[in-house]
Amino acid sequence: MESFDSADAWGDARRIPSDKNQYRLPFVAGSRQGVIILHAPERSLPVICLQEFLTAFEQSHADVTVDYIHGEEAVHHLGGVQGNIGIFAEVIDKHALFPTIRKDGPLPRKSFSLGGAEEKRYYLECRRIS
Numbered sequence: 001m002e003s004f005d006s007a008d009a010w011g012d013a014r015r016i017p018s019d020k021n022q023y024r025l026p027f028v029a030g031s032r033q034g035v036i037i038l039h040a041p042e043r044s045l046p047v048i049c050l051q052e053f054l055t056a057f058e059q060s061h062a063d064v065t066v067d068y069i070h071g072e073e074a075v076h077h078l079g080g081v082q083g084n085i086g087i088f089a090e091v092i093d094k095h096a097l098f099p100t101i102r103k104d105g106p107l108p109r110k111s112f113s114l115g116g117a118e119e120k121r122y123y124l125e126c127r128r129i130s
Contacts, residue, residue, distance in 0.1 A: 014035065022038060024036075027048065028076055036087070048108060075088055092107075
């Protein structure tokens with residue numbers, strides 16, 4: 001794990017992409033910012049490794065609640081609350097979707113989505129109105 005004191009250093013670290021030898025998961029936890037680094041991952045995507053960890057952690061800690069949200073601002077806001085952590089998942093390459101499913105099985109919940117958070121918000125609001 002790497003922690004950063006400045007927003008600029010953290011922003012630079014966030015732009016370093018994951019590769020097959022290590023996955024990089026930027027996070028916000030209260031006033032801390034950093035990057036979780038998973039070395040020698042066994043799964044095709046960072047989000048699959050993350051989901052396996054979150055599932056096990058949630059099952060072993062009754063007081064922990066995991067929520068899935070879309071949108072960078074929402075992750076910053078909620079992750080910045082003391083006692084919370086917001087983890088940013090990389091966008092899945094559309095060409096990796098079917099090969100990943102063949103190799104690792106179904107994707108974790110909320111890991112694949114069409115459209116951004118803003119577009120979905122308007123879609124949901126429009127459906128509710130009509």
